[in-house]
Structure formats: C-alpha cells, structure tokens
Amino acid sequence: MEEVGLKRLTGDALDRYFGTLLDRFQVWAPVCIPAGGRYQGQDAVQYKPVSNWRDIVWDRRSDYSSREAILPITQTLYTFTGDDYREVKPKQAKDLLILARSCDIHAIRHLDEIFLQNGGYEDSFYRRVRDKIHFALMECTHEFDGCFCASLGTNDTDDYAMRLAFDDEGIFFEAKDPSLDCAYATPSDRVFANPTENELKVEFPEFRSIEEVNELKSHPMWDEYNSRCISCGACTIACSTCTCFETRDIVYSLNHHVGERRRTASSCMVAGFDAVAGSKGIRLEAKDRYRYKIMHKIYAHDARFHTGPMCVGCNRCSAHCPQLISYPATINKVSQALREIREQEVGYGE
Ligand code: SF4
Ligand code: SF4
Known part of the structure; x- marks a missing residue:
C-alpha cells in the first residue's frame, strides 16, 4: 500500500496542538536529564511527563525505555496502620499518551504477558495504568548504534493512536485515532519511514527439545x-x-505496624x-x-x-x-x- 504524506505542524500551530493533547493526556516522552548519565557530566535521556514539545529528544535512542511510564523503578502499593491497610490510589487521573519507538511498544506487549497473562492472574496495579495508555509511534530517524530490531521484527508496529516524525522546526504526523487529528495542520509529502534492516544481525536460536x-x-x-x-x-x-521486582515493607517509626509496602525493580x-x-x-x-x-x-x-x-x-x-x-x-x-x-x-x- 502506498504511503500517504504526513501532516505538518510547526511553531505556534504546534504549540496550540500540543496544548490540546496536554488538556487530555499526561504526555510521556524521552527528555534530557542533564548530568544524569553514567559518567560525570554525561547527560541521560529518560522518559518523563512533558509539557513542551521542544523538550522531546527525538534524534537519539533513550537510555531507558518507556517502561517507566507504566512500571516505575519504585512504587508504593499499600499503606498500613495497625490492622488496617489501604491501596494507594493512582496520582494520575488523565490518560497517558506515550511517545514511543516501535521496539518500545513491542516491549510493553511483553510486559502485558508477564503482568496480565501469567498463570491466570492480573496485576491490578499494572492493569489500572495499562488501560489508560495510548501510543504515539515515533519514527526512528536513522538506525541507532547497536540496534537489532529487524532481527526480531520489532522495527515496525500497527499498535499506535498516532505516529509522528520530528525535525528541528516541528512534527510530521498521522492520526489513526480521528480524535487526535488537527484541522489546521498542513499537508506534506513526507512519509513515515522506520529502518527496515540493521547493520547488526542477530541469530536467535530455535530449540527443538x-x-x-x-x-x-x-x-x-x-x-x-x-x-x-x-x-x-x-x-x-x-x-x-x-x-x-522485590516487594518490601518500609516502616515509618518505632511502631513497626505503620508503614508502606513498596514494589521496587530488581x-x-x-x-x-x-x-x-x-x-x-x-x-x-x-x-x-x-x-x-x-x-x-x-x-x-x-x-x-x-x-x-x-x-x-x-x-x-x-x-x-x-x-x-x-x-x-x-x-x-x-x-x-x-x-x-x-x-x-x-x-x-x-
Ligand atoms: S536488547 Fe533485548 S535484552 Fe537487551 S535491553 Fe533490549 S529488550 Fe532487553
Ligand atoms: S550484571 Fe549485566 S550489566 Fe552488570 S556486568 Fe553483568 S552483564 Fe554487565
């Protein structure tokens, strides 16, 4: 099927459109964390909620995946006092729009298997966030160093509400979900193009027995x-x-019956x-x-x-x-x- 040109938004028009997204969603995207990298003075690119599209880092692979939007490194599940306990309610009432690469959207599918389809049980803390997630597929402008998504077929996906590509002035986009379309975007002949192969080829073994x-x-x-x-x-x-992950009870005081239960990545x-x-x-x-x-x-x-x-x-x-x-x-x-x-x-x- 021939690709149709993406729509174009820049400058003030994009500010306006991004504002409408923020009214409806908490928007998660890769952003720069200054000096947050492994070595002194090195930046990190990590997923965070964003309020300005100019903060989005689109031209390099994030150091951590969009997994953090749904599965934080540490999360309080319950608080307890004496014989009573309470489930901690989610802080976020809005739906989440996650700007994610194709591989990261495939990764959430694997998280779904573990948290929703494992042994017949659903993890309710995962489920309550998962139901609010919409994906905005980000184009990979070029093959990032060391990627081998094509060896696994994760270099493309249909699982998105919209897809978009960036340049220095703004975005090119297509809304699969009509409610994310924009009447004042202009047409362009730019098409969406993820890499179809990688320099690095990986041979995944298939076991016979x-x-x-x-x-x-x-x-x-x-x-x-x-x-x-x-x-x-x-x-x-x-x-x-x-x-x-590990689950631990943290107590607040000398009274060991008062505290919280946390799930922390391990x-x-x-x-x-x-x-x-x-x-x-x-x-x-x-x-x-x-x-x-x-x-x-x-x-x-x-x-x-x-x-x-x-x-x-x-x-x-x-x-x-x-x-x-x-x-x-x-x-x-x-x-x-x-x-x-x-x-x-x-x-x-x-
Ligand atoms: S290449 Fe595979 S194992 Fe390595 S971080 Fe990515 S998903 Fe995990
Ligand atoms: S635990 Fe993982 S990151 Fe650490 S040294 Fe071993 S392979 Fe490398």
Whole structure:
C-alpha cells in the first residue's frame, strides 16, 4: 500500500496542538536529564511527563525505555496502620499518551504477558495504568548504534493512536485515532519511514527439545562470564522487557505496624535475588545468573507464552554494561553452541 504524506505542524500551530493533547493526556516522552548519565557530566535521556514539545529528544535512542511510564523503578502499593491497610490510589487521573519507538511498544506487549497473562492472574496495579495508555509511534530517524530490531521484527508496529516524525522546526504526523487529528495542520509529502534492516544481525536460536536446552546449560561458553560479569544488574534495569521486582515493607517509626509496602525493580543478575528460606541461593555464580537471564529471554518466555524471545532488540542492556558484555554477541554464541551440540549428536549417531 502506498504511503500517504504526513501532516505538518510547526511553531505556534504546534504549540496550540500540543496544548490540546496536554488538556487530555499526561504526555510521556524521552527528555534530557542533564548530568544524569553514567559518567560525570554525561547527560541521560529518560522518559518523563512533558509539557513542551521542544523538550522531546527525538534524534537519539533513550537510555531507558518507556517502561517507566507504566512500571516505575519504585512504587508504593499499600499503606498500613495497625490492622488496617489501604491501596494507594493512582496520582494520575488523565490518560497517558506515550511517545514511543516501535521496539518500545513491542516491549510493553511483553510486559502485558508477564503482568496480565501469567498463570491466570492480573496485576491490578499494572492493569489500572495499562488501560489508560495510548501510543504515539515515533519514527526512528536513522538506525541507532547497536540496534537489532529487524532481527526480531520489532522495527515496525500497527499498535499506535498516532505516529509522528520530528525535525528541528516541528512534527510530521498521522492520526489513526480521528480524535487526535488537527484541522489546521498542513499537508506534506513526507512519509513515515522506520529502518527496515540493521547493520547488526542477530541469530536467535530455535530449540527443538528440552534436551538441547539442558545440554546448552552446561556448555563451556558460559564460563567466561564468571570473570567478566560483576553482577551489577545494570543490564536488566535498563532492559525494556525485564520485569523482576522485590516487594518490601518500609516502616515509618518505632511502631513497626505503620508503614508502606513498596514494589521496587530488581534483577536476576544480582547475587541473592534468588535466595530462599535459610538464605540459600540457587544460582551462585555470575555465569549461572547470566545464563539464566539469557535462557529466560530466548527460551523460557517463549515456552510459556509462545510469542518469541522476550527481547525487542534495543540493545540498551549492552550499552549499560560496565564490563562491555554484548548481549547480541552472546545470542550469536548461543546459536553457534547449539550448532556444535547438534553436530556432535549427528557424529555420535554415525
Ligand atoms: S536488547 Fe537487551 S535491553 Fe533490549 S529488550 Fe533485548 S535484552 Fe532487553
Ligand atoms: S550489566 Fe554487565 S556486568 Fe552488570 S550484571 Fe549485566 S552483564 Fe553483568
């Protein structure tokens, strides 16, 4: 189907249109956090509510995904006093309009699987925000460093209420939801164009049996991560699709019956995350935790939900790793190890 030209809004007209969006929505978009990056003086790009379209950072990948709009790093679920407790009501009454890349919209689909379709239970705290979310798909102006969305098919999506592209003067947009259209926008011949392929190609393995999965678990490819990975968890906190959290009760005073219950993001990469009664852990070495994370991404999630890898190819994990461990390189190594396992099996059979 031939693409139709997007509509154009700039300057005062865009201010006016953005004002109508703000009347109706809390608008979330990537913004610059000065000196908020990993190294001294380095900026970060992170999702926040915005009140001015000029604050939106559109020409680079955000350091963290739009996941924060629906799943904050830390969130108070309940307050309690004595024998009574109360669910904390959401602060936001308006619907949310999230300006998100295609991969980030696909990532929310994976969050939906975990929080709404897992074991027949819905997480009500997630549900109450999810029902208010509308997506404005942001064009990727160019391929950002290290992306491999095309290897997963997450480089495009139909799941949006509107889609838009930016330049220095304003936006080009198309409203799929007619209520987001704008009568005073001007026509243009600019079309929406996300990247269709990436320089980085990643081969996600397809497992034929649980025996193959178990053989891969003891493959020597994991050994190097014992010395390389420092179990900091940065890769998972930055990940668009990771959902591990801890629940803790925080008490306010000497009276331990008064306080709040918080859900806080956590990581399967951190030692002690899997501790059970008696403080005994299950995955004791860094390589065990790394293998667990990778196998969850490329095998276990699909085994449960049948929706492919729990990954959208944003490569934020590798960008945040202080040890320069590359997630896509690991996946390609897994595919190579799987080929070796299959070749050995053929050899034994001869
Ligand atoms: S590329 Fe890395 S950060 Fe992005 S979704 Fe996949 S595992 Fe998560
Ligand atoms: S960011 Fe790197 S070093 Fe830290 S837990 Fe993840 S893989 Fe290991």
